[in-house]
Amino acid sequence: MGKNILVAHGGGPTAVINCSLQGVVEAARADRQVDHIYAARFGAEGILKGDLIDLTDVPAAVIAKLGHTPASAIGSCRRKLTDADYPTVLETLRKFNIDCFFYNGGNDSMDTCNKVNELARKENLDLRVIGIPKTMDNDLDITDHCPGFGSAARYAALSAAELALDASGLPIHVVVLELMGRNAGWVTAASAMAARLTDCEVLTYLPEVPVDEEKMLADIEKGFARGRGLLVTVSEGVCGLDGRPLADTGIVDGFGHKIPGGAAQHVTDRIIRKLGLKSRAEKPGLLGRASIPYVSEVDREEAYAVGRYALEAALKGESGYMVAIEARRSPRYGSSLFLAPLDKVANVEKKFPPEWIVDGNRIADEFFDYAMPLMGDGFPEYALLRK
Amino acid sequence: MGKNILVAHGGGPTAVINCSLQGVVEAARADRQVDHIYAARFGAEGILKGDLIDLTDVPAAVIAKLGHTPASAIGSCRRKLTDADYPTVLETLRKFNIDCFFYNGGNDSMDTCNKVNELARKENLDLRVIGIPKTMDNDLDITDHCPGFGSAARYAALSAAELALDASGLPIHVVVLELMGRNAGWVTAASAMAARLTDCEVLTYLPEVPVDEEKMLADIEKGFARGRGLLVTVSEGVCGLDGRPLADTGIVDGFGHKIPGGAAQHVTDRIIRKLGLKSRAEKPGLLGRASIPYVSEVDREEAYAVGRYALEAALKGESGYMVAIEARRSPRYGSSLFLAPLDKVANVEKKFPPEWIVDGNRIADEFFDYAMPLMGDGFPEYALLRK
Numbered sequence: 001m002g003k004n005i006l007v008a009h010g011g012g013p014t015a016v017i018n019c020s021l022q023g024v025v026e027a028a029r030a031d032r033q034v035d036h037i038y039a040a041r042f043g044a045e046g047i048l049k050g051d052l053i054d055l056t057d058v059p060a061a062v063i064a065k066l067g068h069t070p071a072s073a074i075g076s077c078r079r080k081l082t083d084a085d086y087p088t089v090l091e092t093l094r095k096f097n098i099d100c101f102f103y104n105g106g107n108d109s110m111d112t113c114n115k116v117n118e119l120a121r122k123e124n125l126d127l128r129v130i131g132i133p134k135t136m137d138n139d140l141d142i143t144d145h146c147p148g149f150g151s152a153a154r155y156a157a158l159s160a161a162e163l164a165l166d167a168s169g170l171p172i173h174v175v176v177l178e179l180m181g182r183n184a185g186w187v188t189a190a191s192a193m194a195a196r197l198t199d200c201e202v203l204t205y206l207p208e209v210p211v212d213e214e215k216m217l218a219d220i221e222k223g224f225a226r227g228r229g230l231l232v233t234v235s236e237g238v239c240g241l242d243g244r245p246l247a248d249t250g251i252v253d254g255f256g257h258k259i260p261g262g263a264a265q266h267v268t269d270r271i272i273r274k275l276g277l278k279s280r281a282e283k284p285g286l287l288g289r290a291s292i293p294y295v296s297e298v299d300r301e302e303a304y305a306v307g308r309y310a311l312e313a314a315l316k317g318e319s320g321y322m323v324a325i326e327a328r329r330s331p332r333y334g335s336s337l338f339l340a341p342l343d344k345v346a347n348v349e350k351k352f353p354p355e356w357i358v359d360g361n362r363i364a365d366e367f368f369d370y371a372m373p374l375m376g377d378g379f380p381e382y383a384l385l386r387k
Numbered sequence: 388m389g390k391n392i393l394v395a396h397g398g399g400p401t402a403v404i405n406c407s408l409q410g411v412v413e414a415a416r417a418d419r420q421v422d423h424i425y426a427a428r429f430g431a432e433g434i435l436k437g438d439l440i441d442l443t444d445v446p447a448a449v450i451a452k453l454g455h456t457p458a459s460a461i462g463s464c465r466r467k468l469t470d471a472d473y474p475t476v477l478e479t480l481r482k483f484n485i486d487c488f489f490y491n492g493g494n495d496s497m498d499t500c501n502k503v504n505e506l507a508r509k510e511n512l513d514l515r516v517i518g519i520p521k522t523m524d525n526d527l528d529i530t531d532h533c534p535g536f537g538s539a540a541r542y543a544a545l546s547a548a549e550l551a552l553d554a555s556g557l558p559i560h561v562v563v564l565e566l567m568g569r570n571a572g573w574v575t576a577a578s579a580m581a582a583r584l585t586d587c588e589v590l591t592y593l594p595e596v597p598v599d600e601e602k603m604l605a606d607i608e609k610g611f612a613r614g615r616g617l618l619v620t621v622s623e624g625v626c627g628l629d630g631r632p633l634a635d636t637g638i639v640d641g642f643g644h645k646i647p648g649g650a651a652q653h654v655t656d657r658i659i660r661k662l663g664l665k666s667r668a669e670k671p672g673l674l675g676r677a678s679i680p681y682v683s684e685v686d687r688e689e690a691y692a693v694g695r696y697a698l699e700a701a702l703k704g705e706s707g708y709m710v711a712i713e714a715r716r717s718p719r720y721g722s723s724l725f726l727a728p729l730d731k732v733a734n735v736e737k738k739f740p741p742e743w744i745v746d747g748n749r750i751a752d753e754f755f756d757y758a759m760p761l762m763g764d765g766f767p768e769y770a771l772l773r774k
Contacts, residue, residue, distance in 0.1 A: 041773055065770035071552035075773040078559055162677040165458035285669035290549040293680035383452035386428055386462040
């Protein structure tokens with residue numbers, strides 16, 4: 001009898017999360033051992049309800065479109081499983097005779113994944129459990145980087161460059177751009193690329209270094225006065241000297257984490273009121289994880305590869321691991337995959353190295369050495385005629 | 388002796404404004420009559436200061452990059468010229484022996500253009516004045532559409548579709564997207580494409596129809612309850628039943644127009660407080676006019692063509708006109724250019740036809756028949772597996 005597999009998505013999607021699904025499905029179809037391919041409809045919710053989608057006979061042409069479909073094509077959720085939920089999870093796995101379970105997510109999902117694996121061992125269930133990494137926040141430990149980050153970083157870098165050109169070509173206001181990433185500054189750091197690609201002044205604020213708002217305003221005033229336009233990029237989770245977020249939406253997500261947001265509007269309000277300058281706050285928000293035209297090709301390929309690798313590892317009998325990425329950056333970028341124990345990655349948050357933040361508002365070359373290969377090729381050269 | 392030409396940008400840029408500049412410059416270089424090619428540094432400001440950029444010998448490879456450079460490569464401004472300024476403008480035109488003057492802008496700029504032309508006639512200055520249309524708002528009269536609109540519409544349509552997929556794949560909150568366009572709903576209307584490209588509920592609110600906020604909230608509650616996710620798209624200039632904007636930044640631009648913004652955050656706040664639902668407001672703002680990866684190829688080509696046409700018309704001796712676009716949409720899209728008298732287009736605002744707004748929050752097919760060819764080819768087909 002063949003093997004049945006189940007894939008589920010957990011938490012917020014990335015622009016390439018469906019590429020990992022495509023990788024799992026295409027690898028499963030290429031392997032004769034696999035009988036049925038299931039996906040959980042809306043992640044843990046679907047598993048708890050026994051609501052699975054049968055992907056076994058979905059046409060190959062539809063599966064191929066996953067490579068260019070943003071968000072979760074099978075649905076995701078933010079439900080944090082409690083101890084009371086796990087027996088129900090196992091019930092579904094038994095009911096559908098699942099042999100291999102793949103959970104595609106971030107820190108919280110790897111915790112879930114780890115618990116399912118431990119429970120299956122305890123109950124002598126013949127189940128392989130493999131975590132597939134995914135988070136635009138890039139805050140999973142052990143892996144060099146996370147699928148989804150390269151595309152979010154490319155979005156941040158190019159959007160910031162495009163806004164910077166708008167700001168320097170019509171320098172009538174300070175433009176403030178807010179980017180996602182919760183408590184991790186990885187994505188926002190990529191926006192500092194705007195200083196490398198354009199002639200505009202750029203100041204960047206990450207959540208890892210508390211912001212002295214008085215100094216921030218003084219730097220903004222000085223930067224704008226140079227007359228080359230000014231772009232300020234802030235992470236949604238940026239904090240003041242008191243350690244509290246500059247802005248607070250007052251909303252808590254399904255995992256109990258505070259939802260940040262409004263930092264750019266807060267800074268803009270201060271610029272207008274305290275400095276008397278014009279200012280605009282822009283917040284593409286979820287677009288930063290959903291935009292297909294800004295996807296990094298390297299990220300797309302790696303997201304696909306971790307899906308394939310997960311399927312192959314499970315069929316070889318591995319269980320209790322997350323697929324992780326090892327990267328080399330010299331003489332040119334390349335990566336390979338390996339298995340990291342789930343209990344080592346669950347609930348650990350990899351912060352942006354504070355030493356890569358210079359004077360509180362610039363990003364060190366070390367970050368760009370790390371991140372540029374992940375953002376993909378084809379950085380634009382702009383025509384700047386007004387110098 | 389050869390002719391000298393001057394190009395200037397006025398008001399906010401579009402993603403393809405530099406394509407029109409490229410069109411003027413490349414056509415000028417191909418014509419032996421042209422001696423010097425000048426551009427005003429930061430638009431009217433540069434003209435008033437006599438601060439021109441000499442583009443005559445800029446390498447062709449740099450000029451070619453204009454096709455993929457957002458914002459104004461020569462700089463723009465929002466300075467509204469007063470009667471006292473016009474003699475200084477003519478002084479600069481005389482000083483540099485300008486024979487042909489091209490002003491690339493929207494309603495306000497066409498007014499400036501018209502006044503320069505009239506003054507030149509009055510003072511017997513041998514000057515050809517041609518306006519080059521540009522505005523993402525699509526509110527210039529006579530022309531079928533404005534260069535810059537197609538790309539802004541494509542940005543709105545695809546961004547909305549990507550957000551809609553995020554909202555329907557993880558239906559934990561109502562996502563509200565704010566789009567630019569001041570008092571004109573053209574760009575926001577394009578966001579209703581999301582309903583055609585995805586499985587998500589979409590409600591769209593334009594400035595042309597005053598919004599009954601109670602009904603809006605009732606429709607949002609009903610739409611979200613269907614469980615397929617809900618995307619609400621609002622124009623930055625959307626107004627309540629009292630005719631006043633739902634949100635007010637309190638800022639006025641250089642032309643004396645109020646700068647709108649904050650409508651999405653306002654709607655989100657109401658959804659959270661009145662309906663008790665989770666909600667996020669996203670506001671890509673200026674990104675909607677600066678994003679190169681979302682540029683419409685049709686728009687790029689037309690923006691280039693109006694630049695070329697302006698140069699050729701001026702060299703033929705025409706003056707006092709704006710280049711306008713005539714379009715046919717059947718059996719397939721095509722366009723041609725003609726000259727429209729400047730005094731007919733100056734200061735006239737073409738509003739979105741209210742009859743294309745259905746029940747206050749949906750967009751009629753007539754709009755898509757009009758706008759889809761302008762947004763370019765290659766609309767994505769997504770893989771939606773969760774149905």
